[in-house]
Amino acid sequence: MDVLNYPQVEETLYREVLDNGLEIIVLPKPGFQKTYATFATKYGSIDNHFAVGDESPIKVPDGIAHFLEHKMFEEPDGHDIFATFSKQGAAANAYTSFDRTVYLFSATEKIDENLMTLINFVQRPHFTEQNVEKEKGIIAQEINMYNDNADWRVYYGLFEALFQKHPIAVDIAGTVESIYQIDKDLLYRCYNTFYHPSNMLLFVVGGVDAEHIIELVKQNQAQKSFAPLGEIKRFFEEEPRQIREQRKVKQLSVSLPKCMLGFKEPEVTKQGEELLRQEVTSKLMLDIMFGSSSSFYQSLYDQQLIFDSFGHEYNCSEQYAFSVIGGDTPDPDALIAEVRNYVENTLQAGIDPERFERVKRKKIGNYLRMLNSPEAIATEFTRYRFRNCDMFNVLKYYQECTLEDVNARLKEHFDFDQLAVSIVVSPEK
Amino acid sequence: MEFQVGTVKNLTIHVLPTNRFKTYAMTLFAGTPLSEETVTSTALIPYVLRRGTSQFPETIQLREQLDIMYGAGFGFNIVKRGNTQFIQLRMDVINDRFVDSEHSLLEGALRYMGDVLTNPLLEQGSFRTAYVEAEKGTLKKQLESIINDKIQYAAERCVQEMCEQEPYRLNASGRLEDIPQITAEALYKRYTQWMSEAQFDLYVVGDTTLEQVTELVSQHFKLPDQAEPIAYSQADAHHPVSSVKTVVDRLDVNQGKLNLGLRMNVSYADDDYVAALVYNGILGSYPHSKLFVNVREKESLAYYCSSRYDAHKGILTIQSGIEFSNYEKALQIIEQQLEEMKKGTISDTELEQTKAMLTNAMREMLDSANDIAGFDFNKQFSKVDRSIPAMIEQISQITKQDVQRIAAAVELDTIYFLRDRQEV
DSSP: OEEEEEGGGTEEEEEEEOTTSOEEEEEEOTTOSOEEEEEEESOOTTOOEEEETTSOOEEOOTTHHHHHHHHHTBOTTSOBHHHHHHHTTOEEEEEEOSSOEEEEEEESSOHHHHHHHHHHHHTOOOOOHHHHHHHHHHHHHHHHHHHTOHHHHHHHHHHHHHOSSOGGGSOTTOOHHHHTTOOHHHHHHHHHHHOSGGGEEEEEEESOOHHHHHHHHHHHHHTSOOOOOOOEEEOOOOOOSSOSOSEEEEEOOOSSOEEEEEEEOSOOOOOHHHHHHHHHHHHHHHHHHHSTTSHHHHHHHHTTSOOTTOEEEEEEOSSOEEEEEEEEOSOHHHHHHHHHHHHHHHHHHOOOHHHHHHHHHHHHHHHHHHTTOHHHHHHHHHHHHTTTOOGGGHHHHHHHOOHHHHHHHHHHHOOGGGEEEEEEEOOOO | OOOEEEEETTEEEEEEEOSSSSEEEEEEEEEEEOOTTTHHHHHHHHHHHTTOBSSOOSHHHHHHHHHHTTSOEEEEEEEEETTEEEEEEEEEEEOGGGSOOSSOHHHHHHHHHHHHHHSBOOBTTBOOHHHHHHHHHHHHHHHHGGGGSHHHHHHHHHHHHHTTTSGGGSOTTOOGGGGGGOOHHHHHHHHHHHHHHSEEEEEEEESOOHHHHHHHHHHHOOOOSSOOOOOOOOOOOOOOOSSOEEEEEEOSOSSEEEEEEEEOOOOTTSTTHHHHHHHHIIIIISTTSHHIIIIIIITOOOSOEEEEEETTTTEEEEEEEEOGGGHHHHHHHHHHHHHHHHHTOOOHHHHHHHHHHHHHHHHHHTTOHHHHHHHHHHHHHHTOOOOHHHHHHHHHHOOHHHHHHHHHHOEEEEEEEEEOSOOO
């Protein structure tokens, strides 16, 4: 068992990797009532073309990782695992993102039982033709629900405009058509590939004893046998540096148009900690430029071109990286022109040093406030771990970030050839 | 888990000294009666207050203060509980021990909140016109945007129709039609009236004491000397239904939203409150509940189908997203579940699962500074003494007969359906 101390944030992590490859992380939070546990596989919506070892590659229907997540909750005896968690007083849930699927519970009692329930149900698939068919109606309604959600549509519109080949532009839940191609054999193929312990991470945070938890999991895993898994190969068509299209417009009844701008990084060369550093620098840069205490934000707000929904984010992985800037606006073209103009001016003038210091402080504070939430720690730690970085280094990278770093990032990131825009407007009557 | 209580003029201070969190969490509850005449102008107050103070007249200056305090969180929300409209101001700031700040961050945060609330920017004895006009625009966009989220829109429309004759029909953020008439002068007048009439409760959870907070509040909040707070009135949670109302709205949507509004006839202050929580849990607030199991798992009609109990108003709402053509079928299954509750068709497992889930939710509250404050405030607001351990004990005592007694009083009031524009 490794003990990792982070005195600056007053946290200690306990880590163990079992013989079958499963990684366990425990973060004791003395005095907390609640224990929160996540059991995650590095498998998400983008992993739709893969092979293990020497087997021949397979392309699977869109939305299958999410479909699989839904089906895990059904037990071999036909029971729903939610019922077991409920009996043990645990609130359970799961979600699928681009690059991972996460099963979780929070509970204040029967922690050992709940933890065993979590591990056991995720390691006990039960797919039948009948139960797979039944799920299609439910997921079709989930897809329809997202189709009516304008925020979701404008977001996906941007991915579609930015990316030519990469499956990030495909809805996590797939489409009503694609999910009807899913059957039990395909589900087992995905399951057997990605749910091997060596592709998974268990994170437990709360009022627990680390040694006890690790011992418990060790015993549980010792009773199960997993054939060694060859190397998982994920295939992605090479993503061209160019965006797919400059402007994507969708129609949905909305009170105001929604408009998002995205700058795609032409190349993604960084990995691990270097990627994390790039993320930190980029987020700092965007907040300096577009945050609600910036003069740009205030000027657009005064013109009633933006409202409280205006925001920004930076997403990166080993395969894609891009910024997102935007929100609701009465005039998408005016907003786009303002952003372009402002980016050009900032490229000329560089970042204001005082503002840099203030926003850096803000980011450090926000990071420390995040550590109050066990849920956020578990989520973020897992997300970063799957990208081979350590979430607890974020603080250090913010502290080390210099004005020169941000100015360099600025020049590197903003390239108008890499700009795409996504808009949602109401249908014309 | 007892709050220490003190007062400064018309503001009640509640402090929970604890070193369990990395932050200081502060919530100010300000409540006034929910009424047509004042709902919109009251809602506009926090929008304008956040724009500038007499010390920091420009919005950028004011927001920079938050950045300097290591990204202190500041926000407000506007909600309704029963007959009361609440403006809540929230702040949280990290404990100084994690950073080398030259000034106390707790003091900085309380000064910020005090300035924003009680020391706004004034020009010629009123709010700055430009701020009022801009924020009128923001509030208008906010109200108009409800339609963007069809789940929220349907929920709101259902309650609006159901409570047509009660103040609760009003959206806590006000009415669009009132906005154009609001002037800077009229709003400032409403603000001074609100400062006098509202009940103010400030909660602070973190590594501090009542004495320290009291001193900081006395120093940084310019509260009125002669306030006349209006006592909270409890909503009438007992409301007979004469006939079931059915409403259909049509919009360009891909999915139908079926929402039901019911009268529980039990409120937060009633002895039967805990039994009503159990009723709601068995019916629809968990994945083991009747609605989820029957509408989703057995019939595959919906991705979500759940119930929510609004105890301050004594109503229960059911919400689901379905195919347009499944309206009759889904409604029939939902009504069937309500009927089963009345008949007492409740298994021991359903009862035990629900109790375990409610007990867990109670305990989990203790880990969240905001939940701890919210729980305590509900007691103050409803004038009823509850504690988390006592409620856990009461939950364990609830029987099937108790739940059936609740079910007997539940009445369906309104059926609301949001669907597409195609004629059937």
